[in-house]
Amino acid sequence: MHLWLDRLSHNNRLRYLPPEHKLGFALVVLAIALVARPPVQIAISLWMSVWIVGYARIPVKVYGQMLALAIWFWATSIPALIISGVAVSARASIQGDIISGSTIGSYYFYLSHQGFVQAALIFTRTIATVSCLYFVLFTTPLTELLQVLRRLGCPVVLTELLLLMYRFIFILLSTASEIWIAQQSRNGYPTRRRWIYSLSLLTKQLFQKTMEHYRQFILSTAARGFNGEFRVWSSQCCVPSPRYAIEASIGCLILIIGNFLF
Incomplete structure (x- = not known):
């Protein structure tokens, strides 16, 4: 997404x-x-x-x-x-500031x-x-901004964390949208009590699915020989x-x- x-x-x-x-x-x-x-x-x-x-x-x-x-x-x-x-008793002291x-x-x-x-x-x-x-x-x-930060001497750990956070924003929003649509199709928010229950269920499922995506991401990077540093290639020619x-x-x-x- x-x-x-x-x-x-x-x-x-x-x-x-x-x-x-x-x-x-x-x-x-x-x-x-x-x-x-x-x-x-x-x-x-x-x-x-x-x-x-x-x-x-x-x-x-x-x-x-x-x-x-x-x-x-x-x-x-x-x-x-x-x-x-x-x-x-202190009203007189702020008289000039009162509208x-x-x-x-x-x-x-x-x-x-x-x-x-x-x-x-x-x-x-x-x-x-x-x-x-x-x-x-x-x-x-963002990938180009991170490359600039690396050239400026920013720690690699910080740029890697920024890149991962950026990636998981998409996963989080996509998962939340899918769960929300599924709950709406099942009339999950008709009353206030049901709304609170559905929202708590969404939060629980969102956490579970996000952690599952995270585990899959770890396995996929390990299978590709990840050595602790993400290298992003850009084909854009800057002029x-x-x-x-x-x-x-x-x-x-x-x-x-x-x-x-x-």
């Missing part, structure tokens, strides 16, 4: 670029996004969207769904940021102006940094692009200068 993310990383328009160039570019922009101000972070998210949708030709719908996922995680943290509470509030018992809960500002800052930083991550995910297969290199360099320079201007 191949996920759509895996297919896109192998069939995008920037696939032929050297993976170390793409990874280095994303890391530089990520570093700028972490220290930049909100206007520059918004510019970074728009610029990376041009690279992902315009140059790599990733479908807008797919990229939008991935961004929506990141925004959803950000939205779950909003209540903790904007809602604060203090003792009623609206209500007294419940001996506590005063209110919407914090500073909380809204902090939520907005986190939002711009989230979108900017996540767009850098998505650029790498959409344009570079550096002077145009993209110049554009990326100029863009990063503009972002750095813009951070001092805004």
